[in-house]
Amino acid sequence: MLRTLDIRDMLIIDRLSLTFQPGLNVLTGETGAGKSILLDSLGFVLGWRGRAELVRAGADKGEVIAVFDLPPGHAARAVLEDAGIEAEDELILRRVNFSDGRKTAWVNDRRVSGEVLRGLSDTLVELHGQHDDRGLLNPRGHRQMLDAFAGLDLSACRRAWAALGAARRALAAAEAALAAVRAEEDFLRHAVAELDKLDPQPGEEATLDTRRRDMQGAERIRDDIARAHRALSAEGAENLMVDALRWLEAASDRAGGRLEAPLSSLSRALIELGEAQDGVAACLADLDFDPRELEAIEERLFAIRALARKHSVLPDELGSFAGDLRARLAALDGGTRQIGKLHVAVTEAEAAWQAEAAALSAARRAAAGRLDAAMAAELAPLKMERAVFRTELSEAEPGPEGTDAVAFTVATNPGAPSGPLNRIASGGELSRFLLALKVCLTGDDPGLTLIFDEIDRGVGGATADAVGRRLKALAEGGQVLVVTHSPQVAALGGHHWRVEKRVAAGMTTSTVTPLAAPERVEEIARMLAGDTITEAARQAARALLD
Incomplete structure (x- = not known):
């Protein structure tokens, strides 16, 4: 219950302190006296989004403090717990609006965000303004109203719809990927076959290039080495040295020992010559190659390099590139099986969502009957006992909240055709339909302060008296605040305030006086x-x- 409301420097309010009571509280005054400013100020401290400029002209800041009684078990206590604020029997909301547009809020002296205020607001106050019938006239909001009346939890259906959407997106992505792979299937199979046939190995291109260079170099030096080998062989130096050794040995006995040293040196030279011959022969053997081998090496080297250029990769990357292509082919070959699994997943997700949607539809049909009966009971004391209110369900586009479209229709007189509220009901009838509907949707929540802003417009006489009596009955055991221009409604209030606008010293201010x-x-x-x-x-x- 709202106990006090203190307003400082907000719009045309200088200083104002109000103490509200349980039951029916009425506020009256001339049009433009400032009644809407009170609601704007209350909405400001509750975090509602409203006017941007609220600070009174000439003031540095505006401030609103609202104090609520918070009985045990009140829904606001859960909001406080989530925000890390200790709940007490008294809840103090304070919010300051600075002239530069900054806003700061506190709850029980703890600084909080506007989001926390709005969370508390949902549990503390419900405002039914003079333009609420616009929402009543809009069928898009009727399903939400019916769901609120039924107390339906839509989270399971929303989760099922989200899961269905995810399954459908996964299927569509897989089908698109498969289609893209299929579009290049011929290329993939040809490229993989070509790579598999060549089977390039890491480092092979460098090895082949080195071997090719060696063979090309051998062609240039082999002739010189071969001539040297012939010069050192029996056809050249070796033959001459052997002849010299034979001739010297024959003359050695007659030389008196003077040829011993030359003979020894020549023998060693023949040994060294033999080693040189072996080395040169070995070198020739190494340089000896089959020209067909060089041709084969060049052919493979050029094939590897050509394939690397074709696929814009390095020669050493051809092997991993081939692996990537094989993986894409494997995805293509396994794509059909994967698509099948995803189709099953979509079917299962769709069945789960349809089950949730069907449960919601059944609950809505049952709630529609209860709402129609509740509205009939509410309309009778509002002098509309002959009016017929119907909640009609039809099929809508499937979505996260099921497949139902909900529309409220009325027939204001017996035998008259029913139709949408905006085509059937007059202004005064709309106000009473709105009041009845709000009473049905609000239910019996003693912890909620109900505020009605000119809900009685367009009605007078006995009908206004009936509206006032319904508001008074609604306020029993709770708290209702009504802004009204109807004397019949004002007379039924348990507590009465008059809102006045005064001009003093060239300044306009709004005051509220308890009567x-x-x-x-x-x-x-x-x-x-x-x-x-x-x-x-x-x-x-x-x-x-x-």
Whole structure:
């Protein structure tokens, strides 16, 4: 329950302190006196999004403090717990709006965000404004209203719809990927076959290039080495040295020992010559190659390099590139099986969502009957006992909240055709339909303060009295605040405030005054008679109050 509301420097309010009571609280006053400013200020401290400029002209900041009673078990306690704020029996909301646009809020002296305020607001206050019938006239909001009346939890259906969407997206992505792979299937199979046939190995290109260079170099030096080999062989130096050794040995006996040293050196030279011959022969053997081998090496080397250029990769990367192509082919070959699995997943997800949607539809049909009965009970005391309210369900585009479209239709007189509210109901009837619907949707929540802003517009006389009595009954055991221009409604209030606009020293301010019994007579008489209050108007006001 809202206990007090303190407002400082907000719009045309200088200083204002209000103490509200349980039951039906009514606020009256001339049009433009500032009643809407009170609601704007209350909405500001509750975190509602409203006017951007609220600070009174000339002030540095505006401030609103609202104090609520918080009984045990109140839903606001859970919001406080989630925000890490200890709940007490008294809840103090304070919010400051600086002239530069900055806003700061506190809950029980703990600084909080506007999101926390709005979370608390949902559990503390429900406002039904003078333009709420726009929402009532919009069929897009009717399903939400019915769901609220039924207390439906849509999370399971939303999760099932999200899962279905994910399954469908996965299937579509897999099908697109498969289609893309299929579009290049011929290329993949040809490229893989070509790579498999060549089977290039890492480092092979460098090895082949080195071998090719060696063979090409051998062709240039082999002739010189061969000539040297011939010069050292029996056809050249070796033959001459052997002849010299034979001739010297024959003359050695007659030389008196003078040829011993030359003979020894020549023998060693022949040994060294033999080693040189072996080395040169070995070199020739190494340089000896089959020209066909060089041709084969060049052919493979050129094939590897050509394939690397074709696929824009390095020669040493051909092997891994071939592996990538094989993986894409494997994806193509296994794509059909994967698509089949994804089709099954979509079917299962669709069945799960349809089950949730069907459960919601059944719950909505049952709730529609209960709402129609509840509306019939509410319309009777509002002088609309002959009106027929119907909640009609039809099939809508499938979505996260099921497959139902909901529309509220009415027939205001017996035998008259039913139709949409905006084509059937008059302005006064709309207000009463709205009041009845809000009563049905709100239910019995003693912890919720209900605020009605000119809900009685367009009605008068006995009908206005009926609206006032329904508001009074609704306020029993709870708290209802009503902004009204109807004397019949004002007379039924348990507590009455008059909102006035005053001009002093060139400054306009709005004040709110609690009214005692005599003052209530004057205010209701003013509402009945206008600027000139007659004794007859006072008598009528007393009659209404009685």
